[in-house]
Amino acid sequence: MKCESCQAEIEAGDEREHAGRTLCEDCYMDALSPARSCDPWAVFSAKSAAELEGGAELTEVHQKMLHKLQQDKYVLPPDLAAHVGLSLEQLQKELAALRHLELIRGARKGGQVYVTRFDTPHDGEDN
Numbered sequence: 001m002k003c004e005s006c007q008a009e010i011e012a013g014d015e016r017e018h019a020g021r022t023l024c025e026d027c028y029m030d031a032l033s034p035a036r037s038c039d040p041w042a043v044f045s046a047k048s049a050a051e052l053e054g055g056a057e058l059t060e061v062h063q064k065m066l067h068k069l070q071q072d073k074y075v076l077p078p079d080l081a082a083h084v085g086l087s088l089e090q091l092q093k094e095l096a097a098l099r100h101l102e103l104i105r106g107a108r109k110g111g112q113v114y115v116t117r118f119d120t121p122h123d124g125e126d127n
């Protein structure tokens with residue numbers, strides 16, 4: 001059986017009916033909440049970073065990244081990717097999201113670009 005939206009193969013019993021179409025779980029969720037696929041970060045940007053950081057709304061990966069940055073202060077992207085178990089490409093997306101929330105920023109030190117928390121003082125960084 002195939003999803004009528006994304007053509008993914010659906011395992012027997014996992015198919016969902018929506019508006020007369022057979023959908024996979026993912027497309028079904030999308031169909032139920034169309035806002036989800038628009039801008040997942042729009043909802044976050046309305047809230048303050050501090051509120052978010054303390055709250056449960058950051059994903060587990062984001063929290064792991066922020067904890068790592070709290071411990072090590074400056075982390076190279078490949079090390080951060082390894083720490084949270086993402087590819088560098090996937091990490092870039094997560095970094096973009098966190099940057100958008102002003103929770104992290106890039107920092108140049110000794111000619112290398114590190115990731116650091118947004119509130120890390122600029123002392124000791126390259127100009």
Ligand SMILES: [Zn+2]
Pocket residue numbers: 003004005006007008023024025026027028
């Ligand atoms: Zn689908």
